[in-house]
Amino acid sequence: MTENPNLVEPGELLEGDEQPEDRRPERQYCVFRAGRERFCLSVLEIEEVVEWPGVTKIPLAPAFLMGIFNLRGTIVPLMDIAFTEGRRPGLQPKHVVVAQLKGDVDVRLGIAADEVIGTYGAAEEALLDQAPAEVPHCRGMLRHDDRLALVVDLRRLVEVFPVPVI
Numbered sequence: 001m002t003e004n005p006n007l008v009e010p011g012e013l014l015e016g017d018e019q020p021e022d023r024r025p026e027r028q029y030c031v032f033r034a035g036r037e038r039f040c041l042s043v044l045e046i047e048e049v050v051e052w053p054g055v056t057k058i059p060l061a062p063a064f065l066m067g068i069f070n071l072r073g074t075i076v077p078l079m080d081i082a083f084t085e086g087r088r089p090g091l092q093p094k095h096v097v098v099a100q101l102k103g104d105v106d107v108r109l110g111i112a113a114d115e116v117i118g119t120y121g122a123a124e125e126a127l128l129d130q131a132p133a134e135v136p137h138c139r140g141m142l143r144h145d146d147r148l149a150l151v152v153d154l155r156r157l158v159e160v161f162p163v164p165v166i
Contacts, residue, residue: 026121026122026123027042027121027122027123028042028043028044028119028120028121029041029042029043029119029120029121029122029142029144029149029151030042030043030046030049030097030116030118030119031116031117031118031119031120031142031144031149032049032095032097032111032113032114032115032116032117033113033114033115033117034080034081034082034093034111034112034113034114035082035114036082037082037135037150038117038147038148038149038150039081039111039138039149039150039151039152040120040142040144040149040150040151040152041097041099041111041151041152041154043119045099045100045101045154046097046098046099046100047098047099047100047108048098049095049096049097049098049113049116050071050095050096050098051094051095051096052092052093052094052095052096053069053070053071053096054069054070055067055068055069055078056068056069062161063083064079064080064081064083064161065077065078065079065080065161065163066078066079066080066112069096069110071098071108071110074108076098076108076109076110077109077110077163078096078109078110078111078112079109079110079111079112079161079163080093080111080112081111081112081137081152081157081161082112082114093112093113093114094113094114094115095112095113095114095115095116096110096111096112096113097110097111097113097116098110098111099111099154101154101155101158107154107158107163109157109158109163111152120142120144120145122142122143122144126142126143126144127140127141127142127143127151128140128141128142128143128148131150131151132150135150136156136160137152137153137156137157137159137160137161138150138151138152138153138156139151139152139153139156
């Protein structure tokens, strides 16, 4: 048999390839804007992003709870994590980021989003371990496109904004 210099043996790397152990695992994040802030969630925590649904308001609900909506037969509470900024009257968010917190009891909730910016892959170095003290539902910041987005921690979110489980 003649040897072909263009063939690569299994496990052999091409010139310019990195060693597998040098590669940093990337996580995917969905970045969205709520009020004036950019937030993000791991795509593993997001079920889907939907256009603004018909929302049923709940009497005597806390200010952050915008109401509930029906997502294919499931009632989902809808929260506004930017409620402290005071939205302009008559200007409703355009999207809902539907997230699910898995645990002993799975909690599904909707987060009002004015704009969904996109999905970004980031290595651990892009995550900053600091978050503003006045935003207790965030655990850090994600650096993307020369901007920062607050990383939402769903466990802290349901502690800070206790949503009724429906």
